Amino acid sequence: MVNDTLASSRSQAVEEGIRQLYENGIHLAFVRHGNTSPAAVGDDDFDRVLSPKGKEQAREAGAKEGFLLTRVPSVPLVIHSAAGRARETAELMFGTPACEARNGTLGKEVRFRAAETVYPGVGARASPDAELAAAVGECERFFSRIKYAPLARFFAEGCTEDVWREYAEHVLEEVLVIVDQELIQRPEVLARAAAKERGGRHTHTCVCVFGHAEYSQALALRTALALGLGMEQVRRIADITLGEAEGILLTPDLDTGVVELLRKQ
Numbered sequence: 001m002v003n004d005t006l007a008s009s010r011s012q013a014v015e016e017g018i019r020q021l022y023e024n025g026i027h028l029a030f031v032r033h034g035n036t037s038p039a040a041v042g043d044d045d046f047d048r049v050l051s052p053k054g055k056e057q058a059r060e061a062g063a064k065e066g067f068l069l070t071r072v073p074s075v076p077l078v079i080h081s082a083a084g085r086a087r088e089t090a091e092l093m094f095g096t097p098a099c100e101a102r103n104g105t106l107g108k109e110v111r112f113r114a115a116e117t118v119y120p121g122v123g124a125r126a127s128p129d130a131e132l133a134a135a136v137g138e139c140e141r142f143f144s145r146i147k148y149a150p151l152a153r154f155f156a157e158g159c160t161e162d163v164w165r166e167y168a169e170h171v172l173e174e175v176l177v178i179v180d181q182e183l184i185q186r187p188e189v190l191a192r193a194a195a196k197e198r199g200g201r202h203t204h205t206c207v208c209v210f211g212h213a214e215y216s217q218a219l220a221l222r223t224a225l226a227l228g229l230g231m232e233q234v235r236r237i238a239d240i241t242l243g244e245a246e247g248i249l250l251t252p253d254l255d256t257g258v259v260e261l262l263r264k265q
Contacts (some may be wrong), residue, residue, distance in 0.1 A: 007131070007166075014169050017176040019228035022252065025204035026183065028175075028223055029262065030216040032083070033089040046125055050088045057245035058092035060264060062099045069098055072249060073206045077111045077182050080210040081118035085159035089245060092211045107213045113178050118211045127170075131133040135166035142213070151217045152238040167215065168222035177190055179207055179241045206249070213242065218249040224259070227252055232261050241242060 021028070034054030039047055050058070062068045068075075078094060080086045093099070094110055117132065119125070119183040122140050142159040155161055209219060221237045229252065236259055237248060247262035 007169075010173055011165075012168050014172045014176065014222070015226040018172065018223055019180065021176070021207075022227060023104045024184075026179065027073070027204050027206050027249070027251050028220075029067060029206055029208045029247050029249040030220045030223075031089070031093075031208055031210045031262065032242050032244060033083075033086040033210060034092075034245040036085050044125070046083050046121065047121065048083070048085055049232055050085050050092075052247065054085070054089065054244065055092055059096055061245050061262075062093035062096035064098040066093075066096075066098075067247075067264070068093055069102060071260060071262060072208070073204055074102070075110060075206050075208050077113070077179065077207045078210065079113050079115050079118075079178055079207060081212060082114045082116055083119045083212070086113065086118070086154055086210040086212065087112070090208070093245070109224045110181050113182060115171065115174045115209070117174045118209070118215070120167070120212060120215055131166060132170045135163050135170075138163045139167065139215075144196075148241075150239050150241050151221065152235075154214065155238065161221075164214075164218040165222055168218045168248065171209075171211075171215075171219055172222060172226075176211060180229055185209070206252075208247070220250060220259075223250055224251055227258075228259055 033050070034057040035051045036048045036054055037051040041047060060066055075094070078090045080090045090112065117127065120136045120140060121127060122137055127136065139159060142154055142157060146157060151164065154164070189195060209216070211219065217240060219238060221234065224234050224237055227250065240248065240261060242248065243263060249260040249262055250258060251260060252258040
């Protein structure tokens, strides 16, 4: 009963927090890390790093013609998994000359923060939160068999939406705390980001969350539900095959649509 009450409270807080972000012009994008090399002998999944291909994927996304500059508004804050491959993807993507030209000096205008809950740890790296650890364990059990596939495939195979929701709500709860610390309590950062968009088509700023495969889809799906998007858009997110260094941007106030798939054109 206590766990049910806590889960209900978390779910409500996440929904309210997401809606408040969007009302304040802060939108969310969820990006999968780039291609990785196999774990070295003695290392585990957490320690894997980007392969040369993954590094190139990240740089292409942040290049002048990449999706980061052509389809994502000004980004004052990047939140990433604690796993090195997610952090490296974010740093390479935002570290291109084109991105630095738009955002100014990297260290001054784009803030990077790790969110511990984003990495789907199991075993020795499992979350101390029993509910999150159980949800991730169930997701990973199905992943070991299905591998990389749209979330809709996992649902069809019996890994329920409730399990993915449990993961997503824990992560989004932490994301909301970080956004509050880094942006809401620092209005001057938001003001600089908003000033960059004057005269352009964007009227908002964006927070990018760098994570892992289907887990990034789960975050986008939970955000869409919090925003009250229609079932057509929700199904679209669940059906996406999210590739390496690709993302999902939720922008319900843009004429171009509420769900944008961020990938190389």
